[in-house]
Structure formats: C-alpha cells, structure tokens
Amino acid sequence: MSHLLELDHVTKRYPVGGLFSRQSIKAVDDVSFALDADRPEIFAIVGESGSGKSTMAKMILGNEVPDGGRLVFDGLDIGTIRSREQREAFMAKVQPVFQNPFEAFNPLTPVDAYLFATAHRFCGANDQSHKERLTDEALQRVGLSLAEIKGRFSHELSGGQLQRVAVARALIPSPKLIVADEPVSMVDASLRMSIVNLFRALRDELKVSIIYITHDLATAYYISDRVIIMQKGVVIESGDARTVLDNPTHPYSIALKNAVLPPDPKAAAAAIRLRSAAAAR
Amino acid sequence: MTAAMTTERPVTQAADVLTIRDLKAYYINDLFGVRREVRAVDGISLTVRRNEIYGIAGESSSGKTSLIKTIAGAIRPPMRVVDGSVSFDFGGKHIDVYAEPGKMKAARWQNLSYIMQGSMSVLNPVRRIKHAFNNFAFRHMGLDRAAFRARVESHLQKLGLDPNVLEAFPHQLSGGMRQRVTIALATVCEPEFIIADEPTTALDVLVQQDVLGLIKEVQERLGSSVVFVTHDMSVHAAITDRLAIMYAGRLAEEAPTQAMFDTPQHPYTAHLIASLPRIGDISTRKSLGGKPPSLANPPSGCRFHPRCPIAIDRCSKEVPDMLPSAIGGRVACFRAGEVAVK
Numbered sequence: 001m002s003h004l005l006e007l008d009h010v011t012k013r014y015p016v017g018g019l020f021s022r023q024s025i026k027a028v029d030d031v032s033f034a035l036d037a038d039r040p041e042i043f044a045i046v047g048e049s050g051s052g053k054s055t056m057a058k059m060i061l062g063n064e065v066p067d068g069g070r071l072v073f074d075g076l077d078i079g080t081i082r083s084r085e086q087r088e089a090f091m092a093k094v095q096p097v098f099q100n101p102f103e104a105f106n107p108l109t110p111v112d113a114y115l116f117a118t119a120h121r122f123c124g125a126n127d128q129s130h131k132e133r134l135t136d137e138a139l140q141r142v143g144l145s146l147a148e149i150k151g152r153f154s155h156e157l158s159g160g161q162l163q164r165v166a167v168a169r170a171l172i173p174s175p176k177l178i179v180a181d182e183p184v185s186m187v188d189a190s191l192r193m194s195i196v197n198l199f200r201a202l203r204d205e206l207k208v209s210i211i212y213i214t215h216d217l218a219t220a221y222y223i224s225d226r227v228i229i230m231q232k233g234v235v236i237e238s239g240d241a242r243t244v245l246d247n248p249t250h251p252y253s254i255a256l257k258n259a260v261l262p263p264d265p266k267a268a269a270a271a272i273r274l275r276s277a278a279a280a281r
Numbered sequence: 282m283t284a285a286m287t288t289e290r291p292v293t294q295a296a297d298v299l300t301i302r303d304l305k306a307y308y309i310n311d312l313f314g315v316r317r318e319v320r321a322v323d324g325i326s327l328t329v330r331r332n333e334i335y336g337i338a339g340e341s342s343s344g345k346t347s348l349i350k351t352i353a354g355a356i357r358p359p360m361r362v363v364d365g366s367v368s369f370d371f372g373g374k375h376i377d378v379y380a381e382p383g384k385m386k387a388a389r390w391q392n393l394s395y396i397m398q399g400s401m402s403v404l405n406p407v408r409r410i411k412h413a414f415n416n417f418a419f420r421h422m423g424l425d426r427a428a429f430r431a432r433v434e435s436h437l438q439k440l441g442l443d444p445n446v447l448e449a450f451p452h453q454l455s456g457g458m459r460q461r462v463t464i465a466l467a468t469v470c471e472p473e474f475i476i477a478d479e480p481t482t483a484l485d486v487l488v489q490q491d492v493l494g495l496i497k498e499v500q501e502r503l504g505s506s507v508v509f510v511t512h513d514m515s516v517h518a519a520i521t522d523r524l525a526i527m528y529a530g531r532l533a534e535e536a537p538t539q540a541m542f543d544t545p546q547h548p549y550t551a552h553l554i555a556s557l558p559r560i561g562d563i564s565t566r567k568s569l570g571g572k573p574p575s576l577a578n579p580p581s582g583c584r585f586h587p588r589c590p591i592a593i594d595r596c597s598k599e600v601p602d603m604l605p606s607a608i609g610g611r612v613a614c615f616r617a618g619e620v621a622v623k
Binding site for chain 1 (some may be wrong): 569
C-alpha cells in the first residue's frame, strides 16, 4: 500500500536566545504518521498555540526543512527537492489554505488575480479564456461563480465567502493534499459550518486528502477521520477521531475536550465553574 | 451548590442600569453632493438590569460594535446619533449620554468601563504595563501615587496575576495574560457597568475558558452589569443571563439565555443555535446560505427575509416590530416560534 504523505520521525528545532547561545526549543519532536494514497481522509492536528502544529504545516508545505527525520510525499522526499520544476510540481499537488482570508489576499488587488495567477503558474493557462474556465470550475466547486467574484476586492466579500475563494484557489491545480491551517478560526461562527461542510464535500467528491489544523475540538470531531493531539511538539494521542475524542486518556486531551464550551447554557456555565475551581486549587 | 451551577441567578433588584430608546446611529458621509448612509444601529431599544450579564450576538458587520460604541458615548464622525436616547442610572446618578455630553466624561472608567478586543493593540507596546494603569485609571481614582500603586497591586492579585506584570512590556506576556491585564485595567475602579467587546475571540480554547471564568467572577464580586459582545454562541451560552441577537443593525430577538437555547423564536436564532457543532454528534449541520446584508442598502421589510427559510410575502414588505415572545423575551418576526430547532 502506497502512502500519499509519510512523516518519519520528523523533528524541528528553533534556536532561542542570542547569537552564541546553544539553546533551542523543539517545535516538533519526533512525529510520525502517514496518509494513504487510496483512501482520502481528513486528518486533524489539534493543539494550542505553541504546540507545533503550524510548524508541521510549514514542513508539509516544504517551507521549513526538518532537522531530523524525513517527509515523503508521493514517493518523493521533500527535503531533496532542488530544481524549480520539481518544486512547482510538488506545489501543484500540495496546496495551502490559511487562517485569515483578509490577510491572505492583498486588499489592493482584486481576488480573481490570485486565482488567475495560480491557473497560469500551475496549469499552464496562458490565455484569458483558459484561465477563466479553470477558475470558474474551481469556484463552482465551492458554491461560488466567477461572475460573483470577478473584479471584487477582499473587503467586498464576507469572511466566509473569502475563505471559500481561498479554498477554490487551492483547488485550481487539482491537488492531492490540502493543508488548512486554522481555516475557520477567523470566520464568524455562523459561517464556520459552510467552510467545514465544504471540506467534507471535497474529501467525498474530489477525493482530496485534507490536513486540518485547529484548536477547536468540536469542528475536529465533526469532520475529521483521524486525529493527532499535540502538546509542546509531542504527539500525545492519536488515532480514529471519534474513538480518541469520545474517550481521551491523556490529561491534556481531557482538558482540551473540557474546554469545548457545550452549546447549552447550563452545561457551559458548569464547565466554566469547574475550570475556575480547578485553577483556584 | 446546584443553584450556583446554573446561569439563572435570582435578580433581587431588577433596576435598570442602562436604558436605550429607539436608538439610531448612522455613519453619514456627505461629500461633493454624494450622500451615503450606513445604518449600523437602526431603531434599537433595550434595557440592561443591575447585576446581570447581557449578551449581544450577531455576525460581523451586523452593527454590534457600533451599538456598544454608541452606548459608551465613544462615537466620532462620520458616525452620528440620529435619533433616540441612551441613559444610565448609576445608583441614583442619572446620565443621558447624548443630551448632556459633559457628564459622561466623569462617569467613564469610574462607573463605566470597556474591555476591548485585541489586547495587543490596547496596551502600548513600548511602555510598561504600569503606565497603562497610570494613564487609564489614575485620575479617576482620586488616590495619591503610592496608594494607587498598592490598590492596583492588590487588584491584580485578586485576579490571579503577579504584581510584577506592572514592570513588564506587553510583548513579554502571553495572549491570555495580556487579556487578563486588560480585564484588570477595566475593573480596577470597580465600575458598575462593564462593556466587553469580543474579549476572547483571539484566544486559545483553554485560555478562553479561564478568561470567561475571570469575567464572571469579577462580575459576581462587584455586582456590576456586563454587556458582553461576541459572535460565538457557545460563549454566550456559557456566560450570559440574557441574550440579544442582532441582525443588520436591528434586534432580531431578545430572551433569557436558557430559554433562547431551548426554544428559539426567530428563525435566525434557531439557525445560529442549530449550526453549532457538538462533540458526540456528527449529524450534518446546515449553514445559512447567502451573505450578510449591506447596511448601506439593506433589504426591504424584515432584513433577514432574503436568507430566511420560512419567509412569506409579508416579510419583504413590512418591518416586523419587537413584540413580547412566548419565552419571556421579545422577538421581531411575523412567524415567530414556527421554526423548529433540531
């Protein structure tokens, strides 16, 4: 069975302190997991800020080089990419979706320019009609159309729409893997579900695997198939999402689960009181 | 103990601290003969009682922040109050914010304070935290320097912060610590009325829970009223006593929080509650189609009708009034209570 993505004892250190200091912190410490090529899935990486989950995303996208271990995508070790052709072929297969769509798009550039640029770069679309066709196809997949988006600037769209445009941009080169780093934390709670449902549809219809990075266990439970929970760079729990999140065993995962506010006033107020009582002790 | 676990506390004196009547505040641009009005707050009436946490929920650009700026009297052109009144009653001291502008200055920070969104932009990044306390609170306390410092330190300790944070720069503190500092800043004068604008939005889940617990604890100790604004309904569920839902510059529904979560009357409220994901439940959650309306050119009639699943003809023609609802609140909908929540 072949793997789409395989992480083999990956470690990343960042130096801390002055120029001559030898101290470093391990942002990611000996993490291994693999995604199957034949079975698309939504793989959630859950943790607080500082747990190393964004560093993982950067390494999978090839923006950071690991200090130890290997990342193998589709049989190719990401660390060995040297030529521009190889890098572009890799980028076409692994696409990112970022946290804040209002920061991902330059407010002075119409959003369609990013879509056209992606079509040009990864699909070799040189004439305008070809670019528009590819862009429109991708936008249709996320429930929008080019007619709605053309010539619009980021401030003219709502956060939910803009994040869907960001997903459409990632879909243009027909990637095999989408790395979504906190894609819903900056989107309004009422629009959050439209993005989350979209990821589900991408997995089921387009057979795209998605690495979903989040600190929100409720949405992770809702969409993901497998989950790993990270604390300070170390994977403390992993496995099938429902099994892990229904019965977390590590104290940190239990704390994270309890931190999810239930949408019920009585239970939520009780959770808050429990937490403050525990903090007072 | 069990009584304390619920959000329904008996409100002994139901005196109103804040009364808003038919408030209209528009952003008006009148340049070169082109007039553009953005009706961010359009005919809102509400009251906030003593010793309660009053939540305001709504999407971005629904006018939440404009409403609380108007309440705090912190508006600047091009925003203007067109109609209506905002009045406070601080233990017998009556203040009409827009009729007598001078009075508000004295009440600010002493009676009314503000926990702002984005703690990093509140605190000056190049000055130590103690300067923030001096700048904000010193002149309102009427104490000398040494007594003021002692008071601030004891207040920080009550909130579980080390007094050493006064000597720290904002970037030396974590996001949760900074947000606690802004809460300490807002509560050091023990005000009767606190406005909290998205105080937990940028925080991690664990820190969010701590900050919510802190706000609740401070509110209970001071017996003050809190207006709590956020778009996250599960935060409202955790902390508020009564909840108002804003949609496109108007109130859609207002009710006690528990009753609203049990039986929402307005279809928009029902949608907001039904779309929340829960652990242990993987049934598909529907998301509302369409996009939030533009406040410069809002839809006719009920502003929610283009996105409403149960809209009828009347909804696009007439504006529904805020009328008493079946669950002890108010609702603005012709078909109130007809939508079922899963």
